[in-house]
Amino acid sequence: MPLIKPFAGLRPAPGRAADVAAPPYDVMSAEEARAMVTGRPWSFLHISRPEVDLPADTDPYAPPVYAKARENLDRMLSEGVLARDPEPHYYVYRLTMDTHVQTGLVAAASVDAYDADRIKKHEFTRPVKEDDRVRQIEALNAQTGPVFLAYRSQAGIDTLLARLSADTAEVDVTLDGVRHELWAVTDASVIADLTAGFDALDALYVADGHHRSAAASRVAATRRAGNPAHTGDESYNYFLAVIFPHDQLRIMDYNRVVRDLNGLAPERFMERVAERFQVERSEQPVRPARHAEFGMYLGGTWYRLTLDPRHVPEHDPVRRLDVSLLQENLIEPILGIADPRRDERIGFVGGIRGLEGLVRHVDAGDMQVAFSLFPTGMEDLMAVADAGEVMPPKSTWFEPKLADGLVSHVLD
Incomplete structure (x- = not known):
């Protein structure tokens, strides 16, 4: 056929x-x-x-x-x-x-x-x-x-x-x-x-x-x-x-918003983030320009997060995705969200809604922190499919x- x-x-x-x-x-x-x-x-x-x-x-x-x-x-x-x-x-x-x-x-x-x-x-x-x-x-x-x-x-x-x-x-x-x-x-x-x-x-x-x-x-x-x-x-x-x-x-970015800081005070949360990321305050909304870079909006302020390269797998097509890097290095270990498919504390905002969509959620008080991500590439998607693997939820927004x-x- x-x-x-x-x-x-x-x-x-x-x-x-x-x-x-x-x-x-x-x-x-x-x-x-x-x-x-x-x-x-x-x-x-x-x-x-x-x-x-x-x-x-x-x-x-x-x-x-x-x-x-x-x-x-x-x-x-x-x-x-x-x-x-x-x-x-x-x-x-x-x-x-x-x-x-x-x-x-x-x-x-x-x-x-x-x-x-x-x-x-x-x-x-x-x-x-x-x-x-x-x-x-x-x-x-x-x-x-x-x-x-x-x-x-x-x-x-x-x-x-x-x-x-x-x-x-x-x-x-x-x-x-x-x-x-x-x-x-x-x-x-x-x-x-x-x-x-x-x-x-x-x-x-x-x-x-x-x-x-x-x-x-x-x-x-x-x-x-x-x-x-x-x-x-x-x-x-x-x-x-x-x-x-x-x-x-x-493929546009598919961003994350989280309802709370998992019981952490903002200062302690920032300390935990800094253990794996270089953290820089930004006067402008952060749209990541490269792999392993993230924006974070917390308390009315934008930050640029750059993951320590030691935490970026070289050859695993799923774990090296930006959505996986954020999940494994921040969302699960710090915010306590192990299953983003089912945990109601996390939400997802398609890139078509712009960074202002993230700000709106946090400023309205229904979410406490938001993350902007670098978009998944088609080569990344095809590499995952060729390996017979499955991408994390909400990885792509076409x-x-x-x-x-x-x-x-x-x-x-």
Whole structure:
């Protein structure tokens, strides 16, 4: 089976993309989603967050939610807002946010490759989130949230994608300041070149969408078991993905805030920090400029923390990550937070919210100390995945985000 294949995408009808396009389902609260659909009857959030059309106290994982998603999908199909392409295509997808541009390929990616770790993961999944995506896929008989994949930049593929996106896009919409452009690839020879080019790659990497890819694998396993005529060519053997070259991706910092100082007075806390870090007071907010450097906001003051190099492992791809260095040298031994996945004393603030997001938490009194981090690099992410390891929670914050609703993958 090829690593990727073209598919007949379910897309907004011509001229309807701006009505349909929506932010990813998992970047907003239910209240925010309800506000976003006001005056937008064709927003894809009616499918990806169907609880917006049910009473406010509805359990988002209750069966009526998935039934409403199916009802809303059927309505958008019957009204001609969504339509399926008659033939399998690839789709070139470009994201532009300020001066940042990344161009990738929308494709159906192989579940077999995912199961065999040729499509590599770097995160654990949570059962409740994975179960939710399984129910959503089964209710819709479609994958509507793309998995965000990366490949090690390859000149032949990169050049071909650039050429295919040189003309005016079929879809060109701006959502929350991000421009989304889409081109359908219909030429059979070009489709064959793309399939062969990707198949020659050693691996793909899950950048974001671990729950979606894991759910697709589970659905495929169930359907294979229930299909005595299974051949491997069925659409359930593939999942919806958008694949970008690694050197075009932007990972922002994913910062930390902590509710208290673990019973320490501020002066004693600072003494403990100085045992492993060089501590410098800063008149300006600290955005770390290099690996093993951190910003800390405490008591209305910013500090620059530089970890003693003796505490930086050279060859361990997980322990040398900045999120690991902060956890192992400060958050756990000094603040007493051993499990950041479950400890409610720690919170996480995506870099898109800026350093002012950290200051706001501390100045408001709901958190006592905040830390800014140097962003994880794509090479770091791929090194962890290649080693078969798992990254600490909240290690990466990708921007810009993909839109939901521009292309979906129907399971025939």
